[in-house]
Amino acid sequence: MIQVEHLSKSFKVVKKQSGMMASFKSLFHHETMTIKALDDISFNIKKGEIVAYIGPNGAGKSTTIKIMSGILTPDEGTVSINGKVPWLDRVDYVKDIGVVFGQRSQLWWDVSIIDSFNLLKDIYSIDEQAYKQRLDELSEQLKLKELLHIPARQLSLGQRMRCELAASLLHAPTILFLDEPTIGLDAVSKLAVREFILKLNQQNETTIILTTHDMQDIEALCQRVLLIGKGRLLYDGTLEELKRQYAYEKQITILYQGELTVPKHCRLIETKDMLPLMSAVLEIDTRLTSSAAVMKELTAVMDIKEFSIAEKSIDEIVAMLYRQFEIL
Numbered sequence: 117m118i119q120v121e122h123l124s125k126s127f128k129v130v131k132k133q134s135g136m137m138a139s140f141k142s143l144f145h146h147e148t149m150t151i152k153a154l155d156d157i158s159f160n161i162k163k164g165e166i167v168a169y170i171g172p173n174g175a176g177k178s179t180t181i182k183i184m185s186g187i188l189t190p191d192e193g194t195v196s197i198n199g200k201v202p203w204l205d206r207v208d209y210v211k212d213i214g215v216v217f218g219q220r221s222q223l224w225w226d227v228s229i230i231d232s233f234n235l236l237k238d239i240y241s242i243d244e245q246a247y248k249q250r251l252d253e254l255s256e257q258l259k260l261k262e263l264l265h266i267p268a269r270q271l272s273l274g275q276r277m278r279c280e281l282a283a284s285l286l287h288a289p290t291i292l293f294l295d296e297p298t299i300g301l302d303a304v305s306k307l308a309v310r311e312f313i314l315k316l317n318q319q320n321e322t323t324i325i326l327t328t329h330d331m332q333d334i335e336a337l338c339q340r341v342l343l344i345g346k347g348r349l350l351y352d353g354t355l356e357e358l359k360r361q362y363a364y365e366k367q368i369t370i371l372y373q374g375e376l377t378v379p380k381h382c383r384l385i386e387t388k389d390m391l392p393l394m395s396a397v398l399e400i401d402t403r404l405t406s407s408a409a410v411m412k413e414l415t416a417v418m419d420i421k422e423f424s425i426a427e428k429s430i431d432e433i434v435a436m437l438y439r440q441f442e443i444l
C-alpha cells in the first residue's frame with residue numbers, strides 16, 4: 117500500500133560566514149552549499165502496520181514525512197501510496213491521510229475546537245451524518261466533550277494533542293503520519309495518546325507511520341522499526357530482531373553472603389559491601405549462555421539471598437546503534 121523507492125532530496129542553503137565584514141559581503145554575494153537530506157531511501161509498508169521511523173536530529177525523518185504527505189517534492193525516486201503519488205495527486209490524496217506534527221498545530225489558534233473541526237469538515241467535504249458520527253466517536257475516545265468550546269490557545273499541551281489527533285482523523289483517513297506525537301507530554305497524557313493510537317490501529321486497521329525520539333513510544337506501539345541516519349536507511353526490521361542483534365548483554369545483580377564465584381561467560385562489573393551482605397553486578401553474554409544457566413551455577417556454589425536481571429533498555433540500544441553507525 118505504501119511504496120517508497122530510491123527517494124533522494126537535497127536542500128541548497130546559504131553558507132553562513134562569521135564576522136561583520138563577511139555578513140556585509142554576503143548581502144551582495146552568498147556562497148551556497150547542498151545538504152543531502154535523503155539519499156536513496158526505499159521501503160514498503162503494508163496496510164495496518166505501525167512503523168517507527170527513527171533517527172537522530174537532522175537524519176531526514178521530517179523530510180520523508182513531508183514528501184509522503186505531499187508537502188515536498190523529491191529530487192529523485194518515486195512514492196506510491198494507495199496507488200497515488202502524494203505531491204501530484206494532492207487534492208485527492210489528502211483524503212487518504214491524516215497528519216499530526218507534535219510541534220505544530222493544525223487547529224486555528226483563536227477559535228473554539230469545534231469551530232476548527234467544522235472548518236475541517238468543509239475542507240475535507242465530509243458528509244454531515246458521517247461527520248456527526250465520527251465526531252461523537254472521537255470525542256468519546258479522546259475525552260473531548262469539555263474541550264470543544266475552548267479556543268486551542270487556552271488548552272494544555274496534552275488537551276491540545278488529543279484535539280490534534282481528532283482533527284487529523286475526522287475524515288477517517290486510512291493512513292496516519294505522526295511526527296513526535298508525545299513530545300512534551302506528561303506521563304499520563306503520553307499513555308493516553310499511546311492507548312488511543314493502538315486502539316485506532318486495531319479497530320480500523322489504520323496504517324501508522326510514527327517518528328519519535330521517545331523509545332517508550334516504539335516499545336508500546338511498533339513491531340517494525342526503520343532507522344535512518346544521514347539521509348540513508350540503516351535498519352528495517354522488527355523490534356525483537358533489533359533487540360536480539362544489539363541487546364545480547366544482560367546484567368544480573370545478586371545479594372550474597374560468603375565468597376563470590378564468577379561463572380563462565382560472565383563479567384564482573386562491580387561489587388559493593390552491603391553489610392552483613394555483599395552485592396555484585398555481573399554482565400552475561402546471552403549468545404553464549406542464559407540467565408537461567410548462570411543463576412543455576414551461582415546458586416549451586418554460593419549463598420544467594422536476592423537477585424534481579426535487567427536487559428538493555430531500548431534507549432540504550434538505540435543510542436548504541438547511533439554510535440555504531442556513526443550517525444550522531
Ligand SMILES: Nc1ncnc2c1ncn2[C@@H]1O[C@H](COP(=O)(O)OP(=O)(O)OP(=O)(O)O)[C@@H](O)[C@H]1O
Binds near residue numbers: 152172174
Ligand atoms: N527546508 C529546508 N531547507 C534547508 N535544509 C533543510 C530543510 N529541511 C530540512 N533541511 C535539512 O535536511 C536535513 C534533514 O532534516 P529533517 O528535518 O528531515 O531531519 P529530522 O530527522 O526530521 O530531524 P529532527 O529529529 O531534528 O526533527 C537536516 O540537515 C536539515 O537541516
